[in-house]
Amino acid sequence: MAQSDTVDRILNAAEELFAERGFSETSLRMITSKANVNLAAVNYHFGSKNALIQAVFARFLTPFSETLDKAFDDLERRCKGEPPTLQQTLWVLTESAVRMPHRNEKGISIFMRLLGLAYTQSQGHLRKFLEQEYSEPFGRLMRLLKAGTPQLSAVDRYWRIQFMLGATAFTMSSSDALREILENKLGIDTTVQEIAARLVPFLAAGLQADDPISVPKTA
Amino acid sequence: MAQSDTVDRILNAAEELFAERGFSETSLRMITSKANVNLAAVNYHFGSKNALIQAVFARFLTPFSETLDKAFDDLERRCKGEPPTLQQTLWVLTESAVRMPHRNEKGISIFMRLLGLAYTQSQGHLRKFLEQEYSEPFGRLMRLLKAGTPQLSAVDRYWRIQFMLGATAFTMSSSDALREILENKLGIDTTVQEIAARLVPFLAAGLQADDPISVPKTA
DNA sequence: ATAACCATCAAACGTATGTTTTAAACATAC
DNA sequence: GTATGTTTAAAACATACGTTTGATGGTTAT
Numbered sequence: 001m002a003q004s005d006t007v008d009r010i011l012n013a014a015e016e017l018f019a020e021r022g023f024s025e026t027s028l029r030m031i032t033s034k035a036n037v038n039l040a041a042v043n044y045h046f047g048s049k050n051a052l053i054q055a056v057f058a059r060f061l062t063p064f065s066e067t068l069d070k071a072f073d074d075l076e077r078r079c080k081g082e083p084p085t086l087q088q089t090l091w092v093l094t095e096s097a098v099r100m101p102h103r104n105e106k107g108i109s110i111f112m113r114l115l116g117l118a119y120t121q122s123q124g125h126l127r128k129f130l131e132q133e134y135s136e137p138f139g140r141l142m143r144l145l146k147a148g149t150p151q152l153s154a155v156d157r158y159w160r161i162q163f164m165l166g167a168t169a170f171t172m173s174s175s176d177a178l179r180e181i182l183e184n185k186l187g188i189d190t191t192v193q194e195i196a197a198r199l200v201p202f203l204a205a206g207l208q209a210d211d212p213i214s215v216p217k218t219a
Numbered sequence: 220m221a222q223s224d225t226v227d228r229i230l231n232a233a234e235e236l237f238a239e240r241g242f243s244e245t246s247l248r249m250i251t252s253k254a255n256v257n258l259a260a261v262n263y264h265f266g267s268k269n270a271l272i273q274a275v276f277a278r279f280l281t282p283f284s285e286t287l288d289k290a291f292d293d294l295e296r297r298c299k300g301e302p303p304t305l306q307q308t309l310w311v312l313t314e315s316a317v318r319m320p321h322r323n324e325k326g327i328s329i330f331m332r333l334l335g336l337a338y339t340q341s342q343g344h345l346r347k348f349l350e351q352e353y354s355e356p357f358g359r360l361m362r363l364l365k366a367g368t369p370q371l372s373a374v375d376r377y378w379r380i381q382f383m384l385g386a387t388a389f390t391m392s393s394s395d396a397l398r399e400i401l402e403n404k405l406g407i408d409t410t411v412q413e414i415a416a417r418l419v420p421f422l423a424a425g426l427q428a429d430d431p432i433s434v435p436k437t438a
Numbered sequence: 439a440t441a442a443c444c445a446t447c448a449a450a451c452g453t454a455t456g457t458t459t460t461a462a463a464c465a466t467a468c
Numbered sequence: 469g470t471a472t473g474t475t476t477a478a479a480a481c482a483t484a485c486g487t488t489t490g491a492t493g494g495t496t497a498t
Contacts, residue, residue, distance in 0.1 A: 006475080006476085022243070022340060024241070024243040024244055025243055027454075027455065027456085028455080028456065028457090029454085029455080029456095037476085038475090038476055038477055038478080039456095039457095039477090039478090040457085040458080040459090040476080040477075040478090041475080041476070041477095042456090042457095043456080043457060043458080044475075044476085045475095048456080048457080049455095049456065049457090116339070116389065117339075119389070119393055120335075120339045120389070120392055120393060121241060121340075154405060155401070155405065155407055155409075156417065158401055158404075158405075159390075159397075159409075159414065159417045159418075159421075160417070160421055162389075162390050162397055163386040163390055163417075163418060163421050163422075164386070165389065166385050166386040166387070166388070166389025166390045167382040167383070167385040167386040167389070167425075168385070169385070169389060170338075170339075170381075170382075170384065170385025170386070170388060170389050171378075171381050171382055171385045178378075178381055182374070182377055185377075186373055186374060186377075188374055195378065198375070198378045198379075199378075199382060201428045201429070202378075202379055202382050202425040202426075202428055203382075203425065204428070205424045205425050205427070205428030205429075206386075206421040206422065206424050206425035206428075207421075208424070209420045209421055209423070209424030209425075210420070210424075225445080225446085246484075246485065246486085247485080247486065247487090248484085248485080248486095256446085257445095257446055257447055257448080258447090258448090258486095258487095259446075259447075259448090259487085259488080259489090260445085260446070260447095261486090261487095262486080262487060262488075263445075263446080264445090267486080267487080268485095268486065268487090
């Protein structure tokens with residue numbers, strides 16, 4: 001073949017297995033046998049397992065950050081100087097994620113699950129890589145969230161953004177299982193888009209909650 | 220010695236290392252050398268690494284579920300037939316977690332981090348163990364949450380509880396890292412109690428958000 | 439005193455991991 | 469058609485893992 005697709009097959013298999021099982025729990029042999037390539041191919045093409053992990057993230061994060069950047073440009077153009085509202089920012093964010101071209105119908109939930117894992121699993125090299133490569137679009141999102149919640153102190157905003165990321169990554173990462181449970185329990189089918197549509201008002205309300213750090217009614 | 224403290228030393232070391240690094244990333248050799256016991260002691264006293272993981276959870280989850288049960292009894296008694304409000308339920312939950320007797324000042328954050336890991340890391344045996352052992356207090360919490368959000372449809376409530384669990388588990392599972400980032404950025408030190416106190420109003424507001432499934436302003 | 443029991447220890451076991459090596463097959467350019 | 473650089477293949481590498489073994493010492497009960 002003119003150009004081998006070995007690299008892509010490895011990336012596809014690794015992406016799926018990482019999302020299912022986490023990084024440490026996924027061996028190179030699982031990946032290469034799922035991808036139907038030789039074991040040595042990973043180290044040949046990527047150099048190491050850690051570099052493969054980073055490559056998996058780069059493959060979807062790079063186009064996503066470009067899409068997001070353009071969508072934010074669009075949003076700010078429509079707002080003509082006025083800072084975008086929190087709901088607008090959140091909606092552009094979820095829309096960009098959902099609208100990304102995905103390799104299959106599981107793409108969006110794999111995407112989310114990987115983001116959650118990047119935060120959760122203590123992979124020092126990954127955190128460094130993501131901070132170096134994607135600090136700019138991340139910073140832009142943070143600035144927009146800040147503009148959308150001018151009433152919050154920096155500390156309040158920081159924590160509430162963490163809560164927001166948690167709710168999103170967690171829900172999306174297990175959206176398949178959650179959708180299935182709901183289907184069995186109430187006979188209702190839900191799309192990822194609908195989940196996102198439910199998530200946005202939840203997050204917006206949480207981010208903007210009045211916050212007289214509630215005192216217990218306990219005696 | 221009359222009674223060896225080997226078991227407790229193993230549990231203490233394991234608890235701390237699991238919380239720091241996750242389960243797969245923590246080897247028995249790390250644990251036994253931190254605990255200053257022989258490598259074989261783990262398999263002798265617990266049988267296997269998985270059984271040790273479960274024992275670590277049981278040691279704090281069993282007393283916690285008893286404390287929580289009594290606190291819910293208390294709450295319902297104070298409410299005299301009226302269903303407790305959502306804020307009351309959430310507050311009793313976090314209060315019970317915070318008020319638990321802990322072995323040291325890191326105890327509460329280790330507790331939280333482990334709970335987050337239990338959700339996040341795909342340890343099949345752990346999930347089964349927790350479901351079997353603690354289904355009753357978990358079910359009670361779910362019933363109270365339902366009573367506290369009577370205005371929600373079953374579907375809305377289902378998803379919003381998932382969002383809530385996600386925000387909590389995710390934040391708690393990376394609370395150390397998040398606290399550290401905040402310390403470096405703004406020079407502010409945060410206790411786990413403060414995080415919990417910030418989380419409650421966020422969750423309460425999100426759970427009770429008005430929900431006219433927001434339509435994008437996008438063209 | 440002696441037997442039974444339990445906890446500890448160093449050492450080894452078998453397995454699985456990430457990585458490297460060697461040779462063969464391949465496509466492409468001359 | 470042969471040479472060249474690239475990709476695959478199979479095997480072996482060293483290392484780390486969870487677990488098991490068999491000997492040893494100490495405590496308890498008979």
